[in-house]
Amino acid sequence: MNTRDKIIQLGDNLIRERGYNAFSFSDISKELSIKNASIHYYFPTKSALVISIIRKHIIQLEKFKTNIIQEEPIKKITKFLTVYSFARRGGKISILGALSHDYNSFSEEVQSELKILTDDTITWLTETLNLGKIRGDFGFMEDTRIKAMLLITNILGAEQLSRITYNHDFEEIKDSIINNLRNF
Secondary structure: OOHHHHHHHHHHHHHHHOOHHHOOHHHHHHHHOOOHHHHHHHOOOHHHHHHHHHHHHHHHHHHHHHHOOOOOHHHHHHHHHHHHHHHHHOOOOOHHHHHHHHHHHOOHHHHHHHHHHHHHHHHHHHHHHHHHHHHOOOOOOOOHHHHHHHHHHHHHHHHHHHHHOOHHHHHHHHHHHHHHHHOO
């Protein structure tokens, strides 16, 4: 992994563990044993770094969707939520959960990239839920986009709350989300 990728990876971890405002380039330089100037070479501003991190997650989402394209809708949703479980077990939260509460303080460029990731996520969830509803796998009454937003807000809220309560709370909420899709 080259220096640029190491900076992105560490910045991603720090945002998802501590939050955007709780880390600096100094934290990265200490961890990687490089000078702040080296970070500024690749990322002149913290916003530039965050944009690269968000773009990395957009690419990961696209790869994820491609890898599970042939799965049944319930399997797709289960695998999607399992990604959040892996992050929680590692002491992190999702990039959407980590950045969403700072949205209004970001530059327009960061806001735009975060909106792309959010919209891509909600669109994919909506399409997956719609397919499951058409196939008769899901019987929820809400509009599929509203159901997608309920699903994502539940999992984002669960990852935040389980930082304070217990990790098993997150898993129970995740399982409940899946079971609620099946129950009709």
